[in-house]
Amino acid sequence: MTTSANIQQSPAATAAASPAPAVQAISVSKTYGRNETRVTALRDVSVNFDAGRFTAIMGPSGSGKSTLMHCLAGLDTADSGNILVGGTDITALKDKELTALRRERIGFVFQAFNLVPTLTAEQNITLPLALAGSRTDTEWLDYVVTTLGLQDRLKHRPHELSGGQQQRVAVARALLTRPDVIFGDEPTGNLDSTVGGEVLSLLRRSSKELGQTIIMVTHDPVAASYADRVVLMSDGKLVGEVLEPTAASVLTALGKLGA
Numbered sequence: 001m002t003t004s005a006n007i008q009q010s011p012a013a014t015a016a017a018s019p020a021p022a023v024q025a026i027s028v029s030k031t032y033g034r035n036e037t038r039v040t041a042l043r044d045v046s047v048n049f050d051a052g053r054f055t056a057i058m059g060p061s062g063s064g065k066s067t068l069m070h071c072l073a074g075l076d077t078a079d080s081g082n083i084l085v086g087g088t089d090i091t092a093l094k095d096k097e098l099t100a101l102r103r104e105r106i107g108f109v110f111q112a113f114n115l116v117p118t119l120t121a122e123q124n125i126t127l128p129l130a131l132a133g134s135r136t137d138t139e140w141l142d143y144v145v146t147t148l149g150l151q152d153r154l155k156h157r158p159h160e161l162s163g164g165q166q167q168r169v170a171v172a173r174a175l176l177t178r179p180d181v182i183f184g185d186e187p188t189g190n191l192d193s194t195v196g197g198e199v200l201s202l203l204r205r206s207s208k209e210l211g212q213t214i215i216m217v218t219h220d221p222v223a224a225s226y227a228d229r230v231v232l233m234s235d236g237k238l239v240g241e242v243l244e245p246t247a248a249s250v251l252t253a254l255g256k257l258g259a
Contacts (some may be wrong), residue, residue, distance in 0.1 A: 003091045019028065022049055022052075023048070023086075023181050024083070026093035029042050030186065041064045042237040049215055050213070052207060052211045056227065058219065059257065064233050069215065074093075078091060085180060085181065106180065106181055108185075111188075115166055121154050124173060126141070126172045127173065170187075184215070185217050187216060188220070189220075201226065224245055225246050
């Protein structure tokens with residue numbers, strides 16, 4: 001396996017590399033506050049995320065990585081630029097259209113598991129479909145549940161599950177609607193290293209075996225090493241990437257950023 005430990009400059013040239021990206025940001029900028037409190041979180045960011053690949057976004061605190069993910073996922077709005085999910089420009093959508101797109105084409109796995117405590121694991125997994133008034137594809141549900149090793153936990157409520165099992169439920173919920181892309185915001189931040197590695201392996205399998213596109217924000221080089229690619233940010237800008245990352249190559253790259 002060839003590893004690139006060097007920070008490769010990646011402005012628009014990287015964004016143009018993929019012919020059919022699952023997610024694409026084009027000249028995206030975002031600021032918060034006004035006058036003296038004005039903070040520029042994103043500065044003319046252009047980047048592609050290829051379908052079926054696992055990408056981690058990393059950078060120092062305040063680099064804009066979480067803001068970028070929130071804009072890509074339609075959880076926050078960009079001040080300028082365009083964001084395409086599966087070819088749809090989400091910056092042009094009205095609120096109801098954006099809500100429908102997030103429900104049908106985007107999955108989320110966050111640091112907090114966000115499970116409903118009064119529902120069983122199975123009910124939590126199928127909740128997005130229930131809210132949308134859609135029928136559950138039982139064959140697909142069985143496949144996802146089996147892949148994630150949750151067959152014996154479907155009738156358990158969250159308090160009866162370990163942290164790793166709860167995060168598996170969250171991953172299953174994200175996979176069930178067969179979204180174009182799954183976003184993870186520090187999805188292993190509350191887990192120990194063993195369980196965190198288990199969840200990251202499952203996300204990697206989701207990409208490799210189920211064809212899901214995974215975009216994960218993390219500060220952990222070990223977590224990032226499960227990805228196919230690491231996108232590096234600093235001061236609201238893309239500054240490079242690490243291909244086929246290892247924990248060591250990611251640490252080297254972050255060291256060059258002063259992270």
